[in-house]
Amino acid sequence: MSRWEPDARGRLLRAAIELFTERGYDATTAAQIAAHAGLTKTTLFRHFADKREILFQGQDVLVEGVVSGVLEAPALSSPMELVRAGIASLCASHSADLRDVARLLDPLLATTPELQERATFKRAAITEALQQALESRLGDARQARLLADMGVRAYYEGYAAWISSDAPAAFAASVDDELTAYEAALRELTDDRASVHPS
């Protein structure tokens, strides 16, 4: 038996979710989270750069995932196939308990601007990584940017739909459906570009 309980980061995450849900983010101090996980404030900040980061641990994996997905796609892939490869790899980068954790996490993020800001920043990091990977394969920076925005949007909305749905279909499938819908919207956009719209 080791000197300390294992998985300090995981314990801190669970403690944070529990206390934030009970008392709210602002009303919960870092010391309380640490104590609830059987640790001290100093140790908490040795594991996480700041209080918010407890809830966003492991996002680096997602950035790596999306990039490798694009870079390792078949040589003769169309732009859309590259996006699909990146987003599929992104979905596959999540841990198995994603759904359980996310259903606890999402309500928290909705209540606290401070957490939304961090979530937005993480999303931007993924978008930026996807954009660069796509650009390296496509050569065109603007196309890469448009596709990156589209891919990440599909990912986040497929994610949201998957979390809130009662029937737990496959995560990747939910995202891929969304991606298909966006592809169609994109096509309509350029087809319709000469026509006018009612207000």
Place this chain on the structure above:
Amino acid sequence: MSRWEPDARGRLLRAAIELFTERGYDATTAAQIAAHAGLTKTTLFRHFADKREILFQGQDVLVEGVVSGVLEAPALSSPMELVRAGIASLCASHSADLRDVARLLDPLLATTPELQERATFKRAAITEALQQALESRLGDARQARLLADMGVRAYYEGYAAWISSDAPAAFAASVDDELTAYEAALRELTDDRASVHPS
């Protein structure tokens, strides 16, 4: 003569830029900024919700600007014309000294992650506002989202190009050029969708 020097917010902004540039963001305390503007820390936080917000004051105007631009566009506007109207109105919402301030501000943002996070959040707020305005005119949420991303990208890159260029052309023109380029990229994207690309 009034009791206090006027334009406390402006003085705080100038003080913050000056001190951040000299010593760096982290090495500058809120009290130092306040003192440099002839005020106290408490008064600083009466004007701004937090330290970062000193540099991002007045962004609410931009959100209102982009929304009104879309909503007040002619009744028979195409999707792209709606985006153009929104982005043009966004550009027009800036104060006249934008260029001078931005050239001091941009290097600061580049050095401090904390500030980039706030900048990203502000950008997301503009994107969200544009998306909702577009959706209310277009009816299609996905098209609105794709167009909002595209418009905001063009805006930020036109902005960056305008700031860094020596010949100060019109801001709105720089952004509009970028928008045109994105429109072309979008069209190529759907035209090319059946073709393959070299890796």
Place this chain on the structure above:
DNA sequence: CTTTTGATGTGACTCGGTAACGTCACTATA
């Protein structure tokens, strides 16, 4: 058996941000 390692604890500190309370020129109204 001795040394080293590394995750943790302790205590003290700085700084961001809040809140209660006081000050005083300006303004409005009687």
Place this chain on the structure above:
DNA sequence: TATAGTGACGTTACCGAGTCACATCAAAAG
């Protein structure tokens, strides 16, 4: 003109996030 607000500001005290130097002690390494 007297008097009662009003509002921007200062003073003081406080809490919590985050940092740092230093100590601890089981386990691994030698």
